[in-house]
Amino acid sequence: MQLAKSSVSFLANVLMFPLHFVQLFSGAKSFEKNALLGSRFLNRHNLHIIRVKLAMHMASMRRRRLRPLVPDHLAEAYDQDGFVCIENFLDDEHFQNLLHDIDQTDFDRVDMYQGATTTRRSMIDDVDLETRPAVHAARENESMLNLVRYVASHAGQPLVTLQTVLAKASGDQDPQSDLHSDTFHATAKAWLFLNDVEEDDGPFCYVRGSHKMTKERLAWEKSISTSIDSVENKYSRRGSMRVSPNELAELGYPQPTKMVVKANTLVVANTQGFHARCASSKNTTRIEIYASLRRNPFLPFVAAPVGGFHLAAIPMIKTRVNRLVISAQAKVAHWGIKPSPWNSIGYGKSKEWRHPD
Numbered sequence: 001m002q003l004a005k006s007s008v009s010f011l012a013n014v015l016m017f018p019l020h021f022v023q024l025f026s027g028a029k030s031f032e033k034n035a036l037l038g039s040r041f042l043n044r045h046n047l048h049i050i051r052v053k054l055a056m057h058m059a060s061m062r063r064r065r066l067r068p069l070v071p072d073h074l075a076e077a078y079d080q081d082g083f084v085c086i087e088n089f090l091d092d093e094h095f096q097n098l099l100h101d102i103d104q105t106d107f108d109r110v111d112m113y114q115g116a117t118t119t120r121r122s123m124i125d126d127v128d129l130e131t132r133p134a135v136h137a138a139r140e141n142e143s144m145l146n147l148v149r150y151v152a153s154h155a156g157q158p159l160v161t162l163q164t165v166l167a168k169a170s171g172d173q174d175p176q177s178d179l180h181s182d183t184f185h186a187t188a189k190a191w192l193f194l195n196d197v198e199e200d201d202g203p204f205c206y207v208r209g210s211h212k213m214t215k216e217r218l219a220w221e222k223s224i225s226t227s228i229d230s231v232e233n234k235y236s237r238r239g240s241m242r243v244s245p246n247e248l249a250e251l252g253y254p255q256p257t258k259m260v261v262k263a264n265t266l267v268v269a270n271t272q273g274f275h276a277r278c279a280s281s282k283n284t285t286r287i288e289i290y291a292s293l294r295r296n297p298f299l300p301f302v303a304a305p306v307g308g309f310h311l312a313a314i315p316m317i318k319t320r321v322n323r324l325v326i327s328a329q330a331k332v333a334h335w336g337i338k339p340s341p342w343n344s345i346g347y348g349k350s351k352e353w354r355h356p357d
């Protein structure tokens with residue numbers, strides 16, 4: 001039986017070899033799903049570390065070219081900490097109109113359930129915003145988009161959506177509340193918080209400086225990449241490494257900083273650095289304009305700062321991108337390739353609690 005199982009897995013790896021090989025040059029990160037990325041032999045010979053270092057080198061090169069997109073003090077803050085935090089980001093009138101638009105609108109919504117937390121995306125494509133100019137202007141805010149580009153180290157079009165995080169106090173653990181790095185290369189996420197986020201409102205937290213790949217960090221990553229079979233956490237095995245507070249100290253990083261912020265604060269972070277959504281002892285609702293940008297870490301160019309040869313920057317795609325992303329994931333699920341995390345829940349308010357118990 002055991003022999004039959006290992007023969008099947010050997011044959012599968014042989015058949016998958018061309019795909020696994022091509023994925024070495026992409027953002028593929030799962031040690032578990034790619035026999036080359038997960039190979040103990042190759043990782044002992046530094047396959048993972050070579051990818052991390054090369055991605056880091058390419059990111060610094062691209063970021064230098066993107067430097068004119070952001071003010072000096074923000075570039076310096078990013079370089080030092082791995083994130084930037086800007087209070088009173090939108091002017092007051094725009095911010096009040098944005099809150100009003102969001103309160104008054106029934107959005108087309110999808111939910112993702114992770115443990116006791118629901119993450120909701122409310123569609124803010126052009127068709128949804130014909131009478132909602134304040135949301136449209138926030139979605140198109142060039143200062144925010146340029147910061148996301150700089151932090152991600154990529155030109156291109158960030159995905160921007162209206163996101164609500166509805167977290168129950170009790171229930172299964174939200175995997176986002178363990179400190180983790182999203183992947184092995186620079187990638188950006190941004191949150192323009194629309195309500196105050198207090199200490200016990202499930203704030204975002206970030207380990208300052210953990211976007212820097214120090215000698216200790218590289219050694220830690222190597223040790224994980226060479227012992228994948230014995231790593232318990234499935235997200236770590238899939239390339240999104242979890243780290244404990246004790247390990248942070250051993251790696252020479254500080255403990256995480258909680259982003260306890262006022263409404264209208266923008267945070268943009270390189271989520272290769274360690275971060276999490278803090279757990280809370282009460283039910284919490286966080287609502288935000290959320291943006292993200294992740295592209296192939298080995299791209300050698302940032303051509304045409306805004307377009308950057310990015311599919312998502314094509315006008316026909318850009319104006320409908322919220323729905324295109326969800327329906328692409330649904331198609332992939334329909335073909336049996338990968339289940340979609342998103343469940344359509346129809347139109348309604350972005351802050352509605354549907355299952356409060």
Ligand SMILES: O=C(O)CCC(=O)C(=O)O
Nearest residue numbers: 176203204205275276277
């Ligand atoms: O929403 C948050 O505060 C953080 C979520 C997170 O950890 C992630 O998106 O990787």
